[in-house]
Amino acid sequence: MDLQxxxxxxxxxxxxxxxxxxxxxxxxxxxxxxxxxxxxQGEFVAYGALTLASVQxxxxxxxxxxxxxxxxxxxxxxxxASLRLGKARFFKLLGWQAIYPIVIAALVLGTAPRDWPMxxxxxxxxxxxxxxxxxxxxxxYQPIAEAPVLVLLIVSVAVHLxxxxxxxxxxxxxxxxxxxxxxxxxDIGGLTITGQSLWVICASALLIVALYIFFEKSLYGxxxxxxxxNRAGAxxxxxxxxxxxKLTFLLAAAIGTLSGILIAxxxxxxxxxxxxxxxxxFVGAIVGGLASYPVAAAGAVxxxxxxxxxxxxxxxxxxxxxxxLIIPVLVWRSLTTHHVEEDE
Amino acid sequence: MKSYRKxxxxxxxxxxxxTAFADINVGxxxxxxxPAASLGIPEKNTFALMPTSIGGEKINYLIxxxxxxxxxxxxxxxxxxxxxxxxxIIGSTITPNSLAMIDIVAEAETPMISMAASARIVDPVDAxxxxxxxxxxxxxxxxxxxxxxxxxxxxxxxxxxxxADAYGEGWFQEFSKIAEARKLQIVANERYNxxxxxxxxQVLKIMSAKPDAVLVAGSGTPAALPQKTLKEKGYKxxxxxxxxxxxxDFLRVCGKDCEGTFLPAGPVLVAAQLPDDNPIKKxxxxxxxxxxxxxxxxxTSTFGAHAWDAGILLQNAVPLALKKAKPGSKEFKAAxxxxxxxxxxVTVSHGIVNMSPTDHLGFDQRARVxxxxxxxxxxxxx
Numbered sequence: 058m059d060l061q062x063x064x065x066x067x068x069x070x071x072x073x074x075x076x077x078x079x080x081x082x083x084x085x086x087x088x089x090x091x092x093x094x095x096x097x098q099g100e101f102v103a104y105g106a107l108t109l110a111s112v113q114x115x116x117x118x119x120x121x122x123x124x125x126x127x128x129x130x131x132x133x134x135x136x137x138a139s140l141r142l143g144k145a146r147f148f149k150l151l152g153w154q155a156i157y158p159i160v161i162a163a164l165v166l167g168t169a170p171r172d173w174p175m176x177x178x179x180x181x182x183x184x185x186x187x188x189x190x191x192x193x194x195x196x197x198y199q200p201i202a203e204a205p206v207l208v209l210l211i212v213s214v215a216v217h218l219x220x221x222x223x224x225x226x227x228x229x230x231x232x233x234x235x236x237x238x239x240x241x242x243x244d245i246g247g248l249t250i251t252g253q254s255l256w257v258i259c260a261s262a263l264l265i266v267a268l269y270i271f272f273e274k275s276l277y278g279x280x281x282x283x284x285x286x287n288r289a290g291a292x293x294x295x296x297x298x299x300x301x302x303k304l305t306f307l308l309a310a311a312i313g314t315l316s317g318i319l320i321a322x323x324x325x326x327x328x329x330x331x332x333x334x335x336x337x338x339f340v341g342a343i344v345g346g347l348a349s350y351p352v353a354a355a356g357a358v359x360x361x362x363x364x365x366x367x368x369x370x371x372x373x374x375x376x377x378x379x380x381x382l383i384i385p386v387l388v389w390r391s392l393t394t395h396h397v398e399e400d401e
Numbered sequence: 402m403k404s405y406r407k408x409x410x411x412x413x414x415x416x417x418x419x420t421a422f423a424d425i426n427v428g429x430x431x432x433x434x435x436p437a438a439s440l441g442i443p444e445k446n447t448f449a450l451m452p453t454s455i456g457g458e459k460i461n462y463l464i465x466x467x468x469x470x471x472x473x474x475x476x477x478x479x480x481x482x483x484x485x486x487x488x489x490i491i492g493s494t495i496t497p498n499s500l501a502m503i504d505i506v507a508e509a510e511t512p513m514i515s516m517a518a519s520a521r522i523v524d525p526v527d528a529x530x531x532x533x534x535x536x537x538x539x540x541x542x543x544x545x546x547x548x549x550x551x552x553x554x555x556x557x558x559x560x561x562x563x564x565a566d567a568y569g570e571g572w573f574q575e576f577s578k579i580a581e582a583r584k585l586q587i588v589a590n591e592r593y594n595x596x597x598x599x600x601x602x603q604v605l606k607i608m609s610a611k612p613d614a615v616l617v618a619g620s621g622t623p624a625a626l627p628q629k630t631l632k633e634k635g636y637k638x639x640x641x642x643x644x645x646x647x648x649x650d651f652l653r654v655c656g657k658d659c660e661g662t663f664l665p666a667g668p669v670l671v672a673a674q675l676p677d678d679n680p681i682k683k684x685x686x687x688x689x690x691x692x693x694x695x696x697x698x699x700x701t702s703t704f705g706a707h708a709w710d711a712g713i714l715l716q717n718a719v720p721l722a723l724k725k726a727k728p729g730s731k732e733f734k735a736a737x738x739x740x741x742x743x744x745x746x747v748t749v750s751h752g753i754v755n756m757s758p759t760d761h762l763g764f765d766q767r768a769r770v771x772x773x774x775x776x777x778x779x780x781x782x783x
Contacts, residue, residue, distance in 0.1 A: 062605050065634075069601035076598075222434070230438030231650035232622040251633075324598040325622055325654050329436075333596045368602030373565050373592040375602075 064248050066365045072254045072323070074361020075261035076102075079316050080338025081345065081357040082268065083309040088347045089285035090305040092206050093198055096213040099335025100220040101186060101313025103328055106321035107224070109182040110233035115171040119227025120185050121162055127192040128158040135195070154192075161185060175238070179318055183311070190310025191303040198306075199299060217332070224328030232325035235318075257319045264312065265354065277304060337364070337379065344386050346394070356386075424459045425719060425728045428481030430492030430502070431516075431708075435469030436595055439621040439648065441494040443692075443705030444516055450691045451712040456720035458728060467493055474498035475505060482509045488728050489737055491711045492516060494704075496567050499535070507532050510731065512738040514711040516704070518645075519571050523761035534741050534761045536710040538667060538751065538768050543644055544575040546665035546769050547616065548583050556614045556639060560589035560607040562600070562627045563618030572618035572643060588612050595623045604630045614638050620645030625655035632658040639663070644670075644769075648702035652777055662774045663782075667751035669706040671772055671781040681767065684713070685750040703751070710749035717747050 080098055087095040108118040132154045139146040161184055164170070170181055197216050201208060239252035272278040283291040284301040292298055316334075317326065324330075337360050344356025360379060367378040429448055432441035448462045463485050467474035474493045481487045482505065489512045493499050496519040503522070506513040507529035515522045520539040523530055551559060561576065563569025569592055580587055588610040591603035604627060607615060615638060617627050624646045631640070642664040652659065668675055672685035688709045689701045718740035726732035744763065747754040752768025772779045 062609065065605055066602055069599055073599055225434055225438060229650075230442055230621070231648070232654060234654055320598060325626055327596065327622070330596050330598070333594075334598065365599065365602050368593070368597075368600065369606050370602075372562075372603045372606075375592075375597075376565075376594060 061248065062369070066369055067362065068248065068250065068254065070362035070365030071358060072257050072361070073364060074358035075258050076316050076320055076334065077338045077341050077357035077360050078354040079261050079264060079312050079357075080335055081341035081353040082265065082350055083312040084335075084339055084342040085345060085347055085350055085353045086268075086281075087305050087309045088342075090281055091194075091198065091202065091209075091302045093209045094206070094213055094347075095309060096210075096217040096332075096335065097193070097220050098309060098313050098338065099331030099333070100217065100224065101190070101310050101331065102317035102320070102334050103224055103228075103326055103331035104186045104189070104220075105182055105314030105317030106235065106326035106330075107228040107233055107317075107328065108186050109178060109318055109321060110235050110326070111228065112165070112170050112178050112181060113235060114233075115169070117165060118182075118185060119223070120189070121158075121165055123223060123227075124185055124188060124192075125158045125162060127189060127196065128154040131192055131195050153188075157188070175236070182318060183314055186314040187307065187310045190306040190308075190313075193310075194302050194306035199302060202298060202302060221329050221332065228328045230328070232327040232330070233321070234325050235321040237322040253322050257323070260315070260319055264315065268308075268350075281305060337361075340380065340383055343383055346390055424461050425455065425489075426461050426463060426485055426487040427715065428478070428485060428487035428490045428492075429462055429464040430467050430474055430477045430481070430490065430498070431464065432469040432474075432494035432498065433466040435467075437469040437495045439650065440702075440704040441466070441469070443648075443700075443702045444494060444708040446696055447688075447692065447705040447708040447712075450695060451709070452716065455716050456723050458719070458723065460715075463487060467498055469495060469498070471497050471501045475501050478502045478505045482506070482511060486729060487511065488734055489514070489715065491708070491715075496522065496571065499533075503529050503533055511734050512741055514714060514741075516707040516711060519567070520575075520762075526759055526761055530761065532738055534714065534756070536707045536714070536749065536751065536762075538644070538764055539762060540571055540575045541579070542764065542766075542769055543665040544572070544579050546771060547576070547641055547643075547663075548579045548585055550663060550665075550771050551585060551614055551639075551641070552583050554614075554639065556585065558586045558588045558610075558612045558614075559641075560591070560610055560612035560615045561587055561618065562589075562591040562593060562603055562607060562615065564620070564623070565592035565594050568620060568645065569618050576616065576618070593619075593627065595619070597623075597626065600627050600630050601634075603627065604634055604636070607631070608634060608636055612638060614641055616641040616643075618643050618645070621648060622650050622654045625651060625659065628655060628662065629658045644703065647772075647779070648704070649699050652774065652779075655774075656777070659774045660776075664772050664774075665769050666772045666779070667703045667706065667768060668770050669701070669750040670703050671770060671779050672750070674781040675770075679767075680748045681750065681752060684748050688750045706750040710751055710754075713747065713749045714741060714744060714754065717744055 083098055084095055087093050104120050108120045111118040135150050139150045197212055237253045238256050241252035243250045272282055280296045281301055283296055338357055340360050341357025342353045345353030364379050368375045431445045433445045448464055453460055465477040467477050490506055491514045494516055496517040499515040499517040499522045513533050515535040518537045518540055520541055523533055523535050561573055563572050577587055589607045593600045593603055617624050624642055628640055640662040642662055644666040647666045647670045668681045669685040672682055672689055675682040688706055692701045718737055721740035722733055722736035725736035742756050744754055744756045752764045754763035756763040771782050773782050
């Protein structure tokens with residue numbers, strides 16, 4: 058192993074780590090605000106990448122039908138309550154859950170998004186997949202928002218399995234790739250850096266900064282933080298925990314989908330790719346104790362580097378090495394923190 | 402008069418019940434979901450194209466999905482045997498599942514035709530495996546073809562990168578054995594996972610060993626990743642893949658990075674390019690025509706053809722077994738097993754089958770060809 062190989066491995070590890078970091082942030086965010094361990098986080102990665110790929114291949118992405126179906130379900134469930142709260146509420150519901158999916162569907166079916174410029178295709182993929190996040194929250198988690206963490210975890214497993222199954226139905230068993238955002242590559246001292254890997258790192262960094270600004274400066278961000286710190290207290294201050302939950306899932310879905318779109322040109326994405334990526338993000342999040350954003354992000358980059366170097370030295374044991382990282386971290390955390398039983 | 406009618410009615414009913422009882426029930430276990438779905442789905446689709454009667458008897462195909470999971474495969478097999486009382490089992494798609502099913506079919510004394518690759522499924526033919534047959538070529542046959550091609554192309558050193566599972570491990574064992582015998586040196590042996598997003602580490606290790614050629618032992622689209630990464634990092638040697646990649650999606654995902662890749666495959670992959678005097682051509686083209694009529698042009702895969710071949714074996718063996726016993730009986734199952742073992746010169750889409758009490762696969766050299774990827778399509782090389 059010489060310096061150049063080490064540099065190449067380091068570069069590869071950081072690019073993968075950047076994606077894991079995004080997912081780790083989303084997992085920490087969802088857990089902090091809603092106490093849900095969001096196993097389906099990875100599915101948004103796969104859905105995002107595969108929706109973009111099928112749009113580019115000229116197929117109608119199956120996620121579009123899921124968006125329509127979940128929209129109808131949410132409309133039917135929420136219509137009576139929203140009517141009681143007034144016409145404006147009802148029309149807002151109708152607009153987001155019924156008219157929005159129909160408009161998107163009309164756009165996909167009526168025009169030929171295959172010929173659009175890539176940026177618009179990416180926006181379309183985001184527009185299809187991201188709303189699934191709040192819809193899932195409404196249907197799967199909101200009715201049991203006060204349940205113990207274990208129940209929420211079990212629901213997460215169920216949602217994950219359902220989404221993976223739907224993914225196989227929508228996209229088939231074989232994977233897809235999308236064209237790179239830029240074909241550019243730079244040669245620095247014998248080290249080739251592709252444009253796409255720069256895209257991944259820059260987009261991740263930008264997203265992390267944007268999240269920081271959102272949580273520090275905006276009212277909604279502060280409301281989410283307040284809910285994370287103390288649910289009951291935030292409620293007493295007039296912050297709707299339902300709104301916080303939906304907003305969190307919207308952010309998590311957006312982060313997941315964007316991660317998928319970013320990695321689709323680097324690697325082949327399958328309907329079930331997301332789970333493993335999400336799991337590695339989860340290892341990062343565990344390093345941060347499911348609470349600290351910077352430590353989670355650092356942990357995720359560590360996972361990426363560890364993965365890259367272990368694939369060089371002992372490729373057959375790569376996953377073993379990566380997931381074994383959890384054990385010393387858990388030992389260290391349980392020795393240094395006083396655990397308080399949270400279930401009230 | 403009335404009672405006469407009544408008894409006629411009963412007689413008609415009874416005759417219906419009689420035919421229903423005499424139906425031949427074929428239990429099918431495929432991996433239509435889970436990691437092996439890209440193999441299992443074309444297999445599952447193929448059963449819908451199979452004849453609905455053999456030798457005048459109606460055939461029922463009872464298809465269960467095992468989700469690429471060994472426990473589910475075993476559970477499904479038990480269900481088919483005890484609840485549905487099937488006469489024969491076809492399945493499963495992958496080796497671990499098929500191996501686990503051997504004990505159960507042997508216990509129930511029911512013949513089974515596996516669609517998985519490993520030679521261990523039918524070799525050696527012992528008291529249990531006596532009930533088991535299979536249609537895909539053994540890995541060893543494919544490895545021999547690969548090593549032959551490599552040595553004649555002047556390849557002296559080769560690097561191996563395969564799935565970190567039974568598929569990659571099985572391939573490495575077979576391949577290394579033959580390579581050693583033919584003085585082909587394996588300079589790197591790497592593993593990766595189907596769902597991996599990066600194989601940079603493995604590829605760098607392979608490149609630092611400077612092999613003349615690289616063999617990727619993966620199946621379906623995941624096998625494209627190492628090759629794409631090798632190309633990206635500037636590897637200039639020859640590329641070899643296994644027959645596990647022989648479907649259209651692999652070409653779609655791998656694109657121009659796979660031009661010039663060599664692989665061994667069943668003749669069905671390049672059926673149209675086979676010489677006209679090859680008996681396999683007609684059978685293989687018949688299958689591709691049927692499959693493409695139902696599922697679109699260019700969508701045939703060699704995996705579906707393994708299921709089709711299992712169907713051809715049954716079409717040849719069932720009429721012989723029907724002469725000896727009624728379907729649904731223990732004797733019929735035994736007769737079917739004997740008939741399968743006695744099949745000679747049966748042309749299937751992957752080759753020509755000559756079964757014997759020691760060989761429950763029955764393929765010879767005609768069951769494999771070398772194929773090159775050229776202009777985004779498979780090209781038969783002589």
